[in-house]
Amino acid sequence: xxxIEFKNICKKYAGNDKNSVTDFNLDIEEKEFIAxxxxxxxxxxxxxxxxxxxxxxxxxxxxxxxKRVNEVAxxxxxxxxxxxxxxxxxxxxxEKNISYGLKNMKVPADEIKKKVDWAIDILGLEEYRYRKPxxxxxxxxxxxxLGRAIVKDQKVFLMDxxxxxxxxxxxxxxxxxxxxxxxxxxxxxxxxTHDQVEAMTMADRIVIMKDGVIQQVGKPxxxxxxxxxxxxxGFIGSPQMNFYDVKIDGRNLIFKxxxxxxxxxxxAKRIAGYSEVIMGIRGEDIKFDTTNLDVYGSHxxxxxxNTEIMGNENxxxxxxxxxxxxxxxxxxxxxxxxxxxxxxxxPHKMHFFDKETEQVIGAE
Amino acid sequence: xxxxxxxRNNWILTVVLLIVSxxxxxxxxxMLANSFKPDAAITADMNSMAAFIPPALNGNFFENYVxxxxxxxxxxxxxxxxxYAAILIVLGVIVNGLAGYxxxxxxxxxxxxxxxxxxxLMIVPMETIITIHFLIIAKxxxxxxxxxxxxxxxxxxxxxxxxxxxxxxxxDDVYEAAQLDHCGPVKYFFTMVLPMSKSVVATVSVFxxxxxxxxxxxxxxxxxxxxxxxxxxxxxxxxxxDNTTTGQTLxxxxxxxxxxxxxxxxxxxxxxxxxxxxxxxEG
Amino acid sequence: xxxxxxxxxxxxFFGPALVLLTIFLFLPMILTLIFSFxxxxxxxxxxxxxxxxxxxxxxxxxxxxxxxxxxxxxFVIIIVPLQGxxxxxxxxxxxxxxxxxxxxxxxxxxxxxxxxxxxxTLWIQIYSPEGIMNAILSFFGIDAQPFINxxxxxxxxxxxxxxxxxxGYQMIIFLGGIQAIxxxxxxxxxxxxxxxxxxxKDITLPELKPLCVFVLITITIGAFRMLVQxxxxxxxxxxxxxxxxVYDIYETGTVNWEIGLASTMAIVFAFFVMILTVIQTIxxxxxxDQNVNKKAKKK
Numbered sequence: 001x002x003x004i005e006f007k008n009i010c011k012k013y014a015g016n017d018k019n020s021v022t023d024f025n026l027d028i029e030e031k032e033f034i035a036x037x038x039x040x041x042x043x044x045x046x047x048x049x050x051x052x053x054x055x056x057x058x059x060x061x062x063x064x065x066x067k068r069v070n071e072v073a074x075x076x077x078x079x080x081x082x083x084x085x086x087x088x089x090x091x092x093x094x095e096k097n098i099s100y101g102l103k104n105m106k107v108p109a110d111e112i113k114k115k116v117d118w119a120i121d122i123l124g125l126e127e128y129r130y131r132k133p134x135x136x137x138x139x140x141x142x143x144x145x146l147g148r149a150i151v152k153d154q155k156v157f158l159m160d161x162x163x164x165x166x167x168x169x170x171x172x173x174x175x176x177x178x179x180x181x182x183x184x185x186x187x188x189x190x191x192x193t194h195d196q197v198e199a200m201t202m203a204d205r206i207v208i209m210k211d212g213v214i215q216q217v218g219k220p221x222x223x224x225x226x227x228x229x230x231x232x233x234g235f236i237g238s239p240q241m242n243f244y245d246v247k248i249d250g251r252n253l254i255f256k257x258x259x260x261x262x263x264x265x266x267x268a269k270r271i272a273g274y275s276e277v278i279m280g281i282r283g284e285d286i287k288f289d290t291t292n293l294d295v296y297g298s299h300x301x302x303x304x305x306n307t308e309i310m311g312n313e314n315x316x317x318x319x320x321x322x323x324x325x326x327x328x329x330x331x332x333x334x335x336x337x338x339x340x341x342x343x344x345x346x347p348h349k350m351h352f353f354d355k356e357t358e359q360v361i362g363a364e
Numbered sequence: 365x366x367x368x369x370x371x372r373n374n375w376i377l378t379v380v381l382l383i384v385s386x387x388x389x390x391x392x393x394x395m396l397a398n399s400f401k402p403d404a405a406i407t408a409d410m411n412s413m414a415a416f417i418p419p420a421l422n423g424n425f426f427e428n429y430v431x432x433x434x435x436x437x438x439x440x441x442x443x444x445x446x447x448y449a450a451i452l453i454v455l456g457v458i459v460n461g462l463a464g465y466x467x468x469x470x471x472x473x474x475x476x477x478x479x480x481x482x483x484x485l486m487i488v489p490m491e492t493i494i495t496i497h498f499l500i501i502a503k504x505x506x507x508x509x510x511x512x513x514x515x516x517x518x519x520x521x522x523x524x525x526x527x528x529x530x531x532x533x534x535x536d537d538v539y540e541a542a543q544l545d546h547c548g549p550v551k552y553f554f555t556m557v558l559p560m561s562k563s564v565v566a567t568v569s570v571f572x573x574x575x576x577x578x579x580x581x582x583x584x585x586x587x588x589x590x591x592x593x594x595x596x597x598x599x600x601x602x603x604x605x606d607n608t609t610t611g612q613t614l615x616x617x618x619x620x621x622x623x624x625x626x627x628x629x630x631x632x633x634x635x636x637x638x639x640x641x642x643x644x645x646e647g
Numbered sequence: 648x649x650x651x652x653x654x655x656x657x658x659x660f661f662g663p664a665l666v667l668l669t670i671f672l673f674l675p676m677i678l679t680l681i682f683s684f685x686x687x688x689x690x691x692x693x694x695x696x697x698x699x700x701x702x703x704x705x706x707x708x709x710x711x712x713x714x715x716x717x718x719x720x721x722f723v724i725i726i727v728p729l730q731g732x733x734x735x736x737x738x739x740x741x742x743x744x745x746x747x748x749x750x751x752x753x754x755x756x757x758x759x760x761x762x763x764x765x766x767x768t769l770w771i772q773i774y775s776p777e778g779i780m781n782a783i784l785s786f787f788g789i790d791a792q793p794f795i796n797x798x799x800x801x802x803x804x805x806x807x808x809x810x811x812x813x814x815g816y817q818m819i820i821f822l823g824g825i826q827a828i829x830x831x832x833x834x835x836x837x838x839x840x841x842x843x844x845x846x847x848k849d850i851t852l853p854e855l856k857p858l859c860v861f862v863l864i865t866i867t868i869g870a871f872r873m874l875v876q877x878x879x880x881x882x883x884x885x886x887x888x889x890x891x892x893v894y895d896i897y898e899t900g901t902v903n904w905e906i907g908l909a910s911t912m913a914i915v916f917a918f919f920v921m922i923l924t925v926i927q928t929i930x931x932x933x934x935x936d937q938n939v940n941k942k943a944k945k946k
Contacts, residue, residue, distance in 0.1 A: 054540050056650075075546045087537035091559040101545030148541070378746045385754040388811070392757060394779050395769050410782045463664030471650075472657020478665075485672055487924040491872055491893045492913035495900030496675035496682075499689065519667035549656050578762035580875045585901060596764040600879060603768050610772060617765045624760040632753065635760075639816060640823035642865075 002027035003188055004051070004156065009060035011046050011212070020046050021212045024060070028190070030155075033182050035191045035203035038235070043212035048158055048192045053077055064156060080149035081158040085165065086141045088133040088148075095120070095129050098147045105152075119147040122181075139170045146178070150185060157182075157189040163198060175201055196236050200224070208232050230358040233280050233351055239328065241280045244321040245355070248275055256322030261298045267347045270362025277361060278353040283315065283328035285349035288341060304339050316341070390416065399614035400425050406610055428615035432602065437590055438616065441598030446623075448513060448594065449576040453569045455518045457558070460568065463519075464527025465553055469534070479528070485521040491581070498585050513586045517576070523568050526641065530564040531557065567634040567641075570627060577624055595620050679917075682910035689904035702911035712912065714887050715895040722806050722891065723870040730810040730817065730866050735859070737814065738821030739851070752822070756815035763812070767879035770808045771795070774880075795881050798888040805876050805889055813869065817862045824858040825851065857930070864927040868920055892916050 004027070011021040021043040028034050036044035049055040050062065053074035062069055069077050080101075088097050098119055102112045120126055123143040133141055142162060149157060162178070163171045179202050182189050193199055199206045200220045208215040208223065208231075216228045227233035233241045247254040251268040253261045271277055302325070306317035316327045316335055327343065335341055352361040386393070397418045398406045409415045419425065432438050466472060467479050497516045506512030534557065542552050558565055576594075583594040593601065599620050603613045628635060683702055687695045706712045741751045758766065773780050774794035781791040794804045832850050841849065874893040877883050883890035883898075896916060900909030 052540070052544070054543075074540070074543045079544065081541070081544055083537040083541060085535060085537055087535065087541040089538065089542070089556060089560075091556075091562075100542075100547070104546035104551075148545075152545075374745045377740065377744050381740055381744050381751055382747070384740075385751055389754055389757065390779075390783075391769055391773050391811075392761075394773070407777065410777065410779060411785070415779055415782065459663045459667065462660040466657045466660035470653055470657035470660060472654045472661065475657065478661065485668070487921055488672065488676065489868075489872055489917055489920045491874060492896065492917045493672070493675035493679060495896070495906060495909055495913070496678050497671060498901060499678075499906070500670065500675070515667070516671040519664050519671065521668075521672075524664060549660075553660075574760060578760075578764075580762065580764045580878075581897070596762055599764055599768065613768060613772065617768050620765050621761050624762070625757070628756070628760045629753075632756075635756075636752075636819055636823075639819045642820070 003030040003032075003065060004028040004190075005061075005063040006047075007061040007063070009047070009050065009062060010058045011043070011050060011055060012058045019058075019212050021050070024214060026207060026214070026217065028188060030188055031186045033179075033189045033191065033202060033204045035193060035199035035206045036209060037193055037196055037199040037206055038209035038215075040194055041211075042209040044192045044194075044207075044209050045160055046212075047209075048160055048190060051077075051156070051190065052079055052081055052158055077156075078154050079156040079158055080152045080154040081160065082142075082145045082149050082162045084161040086133070086145040088141060088144055090133055093130045093132055094125055094136070094144050094147075097133070097144055098151055101148065101152050115151045115153075116147075119151045122184075123147050138166050139174065142166065142174060146181065150181070155187055157185075157187045159189065159191045161193055162191075163193070164195070171198075178202065197238065200236065206236075208235060226360075227351065228360050230278060230280065230353045233353070233360075237282060239283050239315055239326045241282050241351070242286075242323070242325050243278055243280045243353075244323060246277060246279045246321070248277065253279060255320070257320070259300060259321055261300070261345060261347075263347050263350075267350065271352050274352075274354075274361065276355050278355055278358070280351040280353065281345050281349060283326050285346045286325070286327040286343050287346060288327070288329055288333055288335075288343045299342050299344055301340060301342055304335050304337055304341060307335065307337060395614050395618060399428055399611060399618045401611055402427070403609045403611055428609070428611040429619070432612050432615050432619070436598075436602050437593070438595075438598060438602065438619070440591070441593050441595045442619070442623075444592060445577055445594040445596075448510065449573045451510070451514055452517055452576050453572045455514070456520060456523060456572050457565055457568060459518050460520055460523040461527050461558065461565070462553065463524045465531050465557055467524065467528040468531035469536075469539070482521045482524050482528075486525060494581060494585065497582070501586060507586060508589045508592060510592065513583060513592070517582070520572075523572075526564060526568060526638075527561075529641075530561050534560060563634065563637070566631060567638040570631045570634050571638055573627055574624060679910045679913050682907050683914045685907045686905075687907040687910075689906050695907075698907070702908050703915070706908065706911055706915065711887060711890065712892075712895055715890045715892050718802060718887075718889065719871055719873070719891045719893075722802055722873060723867055725803055725806040726810050726870045727863060727866050729806065730814050731859070731863050733810060733814045734817035734862065735821050735855075737818045738825060739847075741818070742822060742825045752819070755818055758812045759815040761812065763875040764879055766808065766812045767876050771880055774804055774808075795889075796885065798885045801881055801885060801889045805873075805880065809870070809873065809876060813866070817866065820862055821855065821858065824855050828854045860930040861927060864923060864930065868923050868927075871916075871920055871923070 006024050006026040009021060009024040010019050012019045024043075024047060036047060038044050046055055050057050051064075053069070053072065057070050064077055064079075089100065092100065095116060099112050099116045102115060107115075120129060123146060125140070125143055125147060128136060128140055128144075133144065136144065142165075145162070159178075163174050166174060175198060178191075182202075191199070191203065203220060205217060205219055206223055207217050210231055216223060216232045218226075223232060223236050227236065230243065234243070244255055246256075248271060251263050251265070253263060255261075300320065302318040302320045304316050304318050308315035308317075311331065313331055314329050314333070314335075316329060318325055318327070318341070329335075353359065354361055393416050397416050398409075400418050401409070402424070405419060406415075409417075463482075467475060467482070501507055501512040501516070504512070506515070538556065538560075539552060542556055547555070578596065579594070580596045580600075584597050584600075587593050587597060590598075590601070599616050602608055602616050608616075684697060684699060685695050686698050686702075737755055741748060741755070744751060761769075772778055776791065776793065776796065780794065784790070784792065793800055795801045828851065832854070833846060836846050836850055872893055873891050874897060877889035877891060877894055878897075881889045883894055892912065893916065896909050896912045899905050899912060
């Protein structure tokens with residue numbers, strides 16, 4: 001049996017006619033780092049709060065460590081949580097914030113001291129030990145919130161958008177620290193975020209949600225390489241995957257603007273029987289280096305109308321196939337706005353989605 | 365940038381306002397200055413500026429104060445009132461605070477309706493039901509007891525509403541974090557909600573104190589035994605005695621005023637906040 | 648949270664207040680209403696009868712009650728402009744002043760924290776025939792006045808004293824309102840070459856208008872409830888000239904023990920005060936609507 005098990009969990013708020021979370025099924029293994037990701041309102045936070053016990057489960061069963069916890073009070077579920085706005089006790093010092101739960105659990109004083117010292121040490125909070133939250137920076141507050149969660153030795157760690165209030169630079173370093181912390185402590189972690197980069201960089205597995213329904217569960221690279229539908233394909237990865245409505249004529253894809261791409265036999269077979277599909281391709285799978293062009297067949301031409309220089313790599317914008325296309329090229333392939341370029345789509349990197357259901361077609 | 369003319373105008377305004385404020389406070393200044401004088405001196409000084417100047421420091425400087433403190437039950441009345449105020453602050457903050465918290469944060473049956481009722485109760489003029497309070501307390505056999513005095517004063521719809529407004533702004537996630545830290549709702553209220561809302565607790569406490577200290581009507585009804593009198597009723601008992609001199613009267617009312625002035629100077633921020641909140645509560 | 652536990656917790660938290668509210672607010676209100684239709688006499692409760700509207704008819708015929716009522720109205724008419732304008736002027740001046748601002752705020756607020764009993768006792772001395780007030784008047788060549796010892800001057804004297812005592816409270820409210828005015832309005836007026844008077848007339852006053860309504864009605868309600876001052880200073884005299892409605896309720900109820908009659912007066916009085924409060928609520932709701940309109944216009 002898995003460590004945390006969701007069985008047909010639904011959440012419906014009183015007065016809403018739609019479910020906020022529908023038929024959520026998931027098994028989480030011990031020590032796993034799972035990220036729930038999706039746009040706001042997708043039900044990821046609600047699901048997390050059902051695990052914590054702050055939201056009632058409308059129907060279905062939730063098991064933690066083999067025990068059904070639907071009716072168990074939050075404090076008795078063996079979880080600790082890091083909140084989006086930290087939820088520190090404003091009138092208590094850093095030390096008191098961290099030790100508060102242990103005191104209430106009647107842990108002996110010397111043990112509390114040991115644990116608090118340990119947490120303060122690994123989080124680098126020694127200097128701030130006797131400060132109150134209002135005298136701390138966002139990053140320091142975040143550490144206190146983490147400290148409060150880790151001292152309690154709980155088996156499950158819940159994090160609700162913990163980095164969303166930090167600036168971009170701090171977010172990157174905290175990402176790294178949370179990952180390290182997880183490796184050291186080995187507690188099962190469920191991490192909610194709307195930021196796919198956080199999910200991709202930290203999680204062992206990602207759960208993508210939309211409108212209260214799980215879209216796909218998988219390892220980060222699985223999701224990136226093999227999205228099961230257009231939503232997942234578009235949500236994971238930055239810049240976003242390029243999508244085109246195309247007509248199929250034999251082995252040819254016909255774009256809205258009349259451009260044609262001829263597919264290799266093996267790829268064409270995957271979409272046999274469809275007359276119209278959505279074709280998606282990631283920016284880095286559009287190739288410009290002329291030496292390799294011939295390998296992939298059909299050449300296309302376009303005029304660059306904007307460039308984004310990142311340093312390590314560049315994004316090129318151009319109109320193609322009736323929509324804006326973003327291509328990702330290495331820093332050595334410099335193009336200017338107005339340049340006419342020649343490129344090709346790598347056929348075996350194309351994703352095809354049904355026009356109606358938006359589900360993937362012909363995945364290998 | 366201030367022009368020269370503006371600077372000069374500012375100084376003129378300050379001086380004018382200074383004079384106005386002295387004129388405005390002349391009763392208070394007169395009270396203070398003459399509380400140190402024997403009646404003969406008060407009458408003699410009446411027609412000169414000396415009326416507003418305390419006498420030179422001498423052995424009899426505090427005579428009025430000393431005679432009031434030694435010959436009347438005044439110290440006792442002051443202590444009584446402080447004691448009642450302390451009880452009512454503690455009970456008032458707990459009872460009204462708990463109710464305000466329930467109305468702000470706990471989803472219980474008819475919560476919205478209770479809130480509306482509390483708001484309607486704020487407009488009931490208390491003078492009109494004070495007779496019935498008296499009858500109820502008499503029926504309960506609590507006349508001339510501290511309990512009888514305190515009971516009807518604990519609950520205060522305005523304070524409930526004030527607490528509710530402030531508690532509404534408390535973040536819910538702190539409550540959730542406390543739940544995970546094994547902190548139950550009652551403990552949460554006393555160890556988290558109240559300390560997090562120090563400002564409104566101070567405001568309510570200060571207004572409760574001023575209310576108890578300055579109240580006249582209710583204590584004059586409940587208490588007849590002189591052991592239990594409050595400062596205001598005691599003050600009336602002392603000053604209406606024909607043997608009390610004008611100087612002694614002034615000394616008594618000065619002493620009754622000292623605690624509120626101290627409270628005001630310590631908590632003027634809370635008082636001003638409380639006053640302004642009545643002005644903007646609708647808006 | 649489970650719904651049931653939350654309901655129980657809510658009632659547990661609200662419970663103590665509810666019990667006290669029931670005993671000391673709901674019950675007295677209901678009893679007052681019931682007693683107002685009876686001849687309940689507290690010293691002989693056994694002889695209580697239902698008398699219908701007799702009490703209501705009686706108090707409208709009662710000379711003392713109608714005099715108390717007119718005294719109260721007169722008091723209101725004197726004190727409201729005095730206290731209201733005084734508070735506004737003080738607030739405007741203190742807002743403008745650049746030095747000793749804090750001192751002024753405190754100085755004008757001092758009488759507010761003094762109790763009514765203290766203030767009344769103090770002003771008995773001040774208004775006494777050989778008192779400081781007459782000394783000051785004679786300094787300006789004005790004859791000595793009887794103040795609270797004459798039927799014609801007692802009520803205005805008490806009104807002046809009460810305005811003096813209460814003014815600081817409304818001053819603080821006005822100051823809060825003035826400071827909440829967007830300074831950009833004055834800067835814009837400055838650009839438009841407005842004189843100080845124009846700024847006051849076209850910006851300060853219109854912005855403060857809703858607050859003025861609120862303050863005036865607050866003073867009115869407070870004035871209707873006036874009781875302690877005549878109780879301490881004049882005992883309602885001379886010749887009932889300072890006898891107020893609340894004083895009448897108080898004496899009828901707790902001195903004469905005619906609870907039935909006192910309840911009737913209380914009902915009539917409470918009705919009056921509540922109408923004023925409703926007007927206040929409506930007047931201040933207008934303010935909200937105006938704000939909404941302003942916001943809408945900005946968009």
